[in-house]
Amino acid sequence: MTHPQPVARQMFDLIEPIGLVNFFADEPDEAMANLGFTSYWDGYFAGRAAPLGRVPAEVVDAAFYNFGPGEVACHIPSVWDTTTPETAHAARQQGCVAALVRILGDLVGTRDLDRAADLLTEAAVGAPVEGRVMYAALRALPVPDEPVARLWHAANLLREHRGDGHITALVAEEIDRTECHVLLALDQGIHPAESFGRVHHLPKPYLASVMDRLRERGLVDASGCFTDAGRATKDRIEAMTDRLAEAPYAALAGDALEELMSALAPISARVKDGLDLPA
Numbered sequence: 049m050t051h052p053q054p055v056a057r058q059m060f061d062l063i064e065p066i067g068l069v070n071f072f073a074d075e076p077d078e079a080m081a082n083l084g085f086t087s088y089w090d091g092y093f094a095g096r097a098a099p100l101g102r103v104p105a106e107v108v109d110a111a112f113y114n115f116g117p118g119e120v121a122c123h124i125p126s127v128w129d130t131t132t133p134e135t136a137h138a139a140r141q142q143g144c145v146a147a148l149v150r151i152l153g154d155l156v157g158t159r160d161l162d163r164a165a166d167l168l169t170e171a172a173v174g175a176p177v178e179g180r181v182m183y184a185a186l187r188a189l190p191v192p193d194e195p196v197a198r199l200w201h202a203a204n205l206l207r208e209h210r211g212d213g214h215i216t217a218l219v220a221e222e223i224d225r226t227e228c229h230v231l232l233a234l235d236q237g238i239h240p241a242e243s244f245g246r247v248h249h250l251p252k253p254y255l256a257s258v259m260d261r262l263r264e265r266g267l268v269d270a271s272g273c274f275t276d277a278g279r280a281t282k283d284r285i286e287a288m289t290d291r292l293a294e295a296p297y298a299a300l301a302g303d304a305l306e307e308l309m310s311a312l313a314p315i316s317a318r319v320k321d322g323l324d325l326p327a
Contacts, residue, residue, distance in 0.1 A: 055294035055305065060210060062312040063168075066203035068146045070095070070140065074321040078142030083131045091131070093123040095140030098133040099185035113179045113215045114225050116250045126163060137189065144204075145197045151322030155315060165199040167304055173204035174299025175209060180217070182208035199315075204298060207264035213292030219286045226250065226258045231267075231282045234274050240274055251258040 070076050080091030097108045106122040112120065127136070148156075155161050169191060171190060177184035186205050192198045218228050225246055233244035242255045262268045267278035274282070297305055319325075 054290040054294065056210070056290045058309065059171075059206070059297060060293070062309065062316045063203045063206055065316050065323065065325055066148070066200060067207040068323060068325065069144050069151070069319065070204075071198070072325070073144070073147035073309070075147040075150070076140060076143030079146070080136070080137040083135065083139050085127070085130060090123055090127050093120065093134075094131065094136040095122060096128040098126075098137035098140070099182070100135050100177070101185075104130055113218070114228055114246075116247070116254070129132060131210070141197060141200065144200045145194075148196050148200060148319070152196070152315065153316055155318060159269075160311045161199065161315060162195045164308060165195040165202065166313060167300065167308040167311070168202040168206070169198050170304070171299050171308070172205035172209075172295040175295040178302055180209055180212040183212050206293075209296060210289065210293040214285070214289045215287035216292060220288065221281055221285055223281070223285065224258075226255070227262060230258060230262060231285070232270075234266050234268070234278070235282055239273060241268075 076095070077088065077091060080095060083091075083094075085091040085094065093108070096112075097103075100108060100111065102125060105124040106126045109115065109120040131139075154163070173187065173191070175183070177187055183205060186201075186208055189201075191202050218224075223231065229244055229247045230241040233239075233241035233247075238244050242252075242259065247255060259268065259272060262278070263270070265277075267281055268277055269275050300308065
């Protein structure tokens with residue numbers, strides 16, 4: 049089979065819906081609320097940062113990269129007054145698995161799902177950890193035995209592996225924590241970029257300074273749209289992200305990659321439908 053796109057990009061398209069269960073399904077929110085969290089973002093930071101342990105806000109801020117100045121410190125380390133990192137990770141996993149079981153329905157327990165979980169896990173634990181902070185933190189955790197839990201854990205590992213590489217690409221292009229959201233918004237056709245949901249709540253003077261910096265560098269024009277240089281920068285970032293995300297899939301021998309893609313396709317499609325994600 050020929051691959052018109054990089055393997056890592058194709059796998060991202062198949063895996064991302066599984067990772068998005070954490071953000072678009074009710075069960076993960078309910079699991080975190082059951083621990084005592086009363087806000088979505090407390091649960092988010094507790095669940096995602098849990099593999100890092102009780103580290104300062106500065107460490108989580110560096111590892112996550114794309115939150116506004118001071119946002120991480122609103123939640124870390126105070127979330128650990130409510131629960132422990134170990135309990136938070138377990139609750140996050142439990143909620144995501146419950147959501148997947150509900151959405152996947154009759155696919156649960158099938159040979160194809162079990163095989164997809166096995167192959168995805170083989171890929172997910174087959175890459176070097178050097179320079180991959182979030183990926184390394186997750187790699188230090190045990191791999192679940194139950195197939196749906198193993199599928200989610202592997203997808204989460206690969207999502208964070210790709211995310212670590214994406215940060216490397218952003219740093220290489222000197223695109224900061226908020227500028228990256230501007231480029232993403234423009235890439236998605238959102239204009240003005242300042243209206244994008246991940247940044248619209250940030251102080252207006254701060255957002256204005258972000259846009260001014262991008263204009264000074266020639267990446268956006270006076271109206272806040274991409275210049276040719278801005279478009280090229282975004283394309284380079286995505287291309288480097290794909291290159292840096294290839295390593296896990298090299299761990300699959302023979303026809304295993306094609307088998308994995310085939311087994312994942314109906315799973316990914318079912319999750320997309322269940323979460324009402326764009327096709």
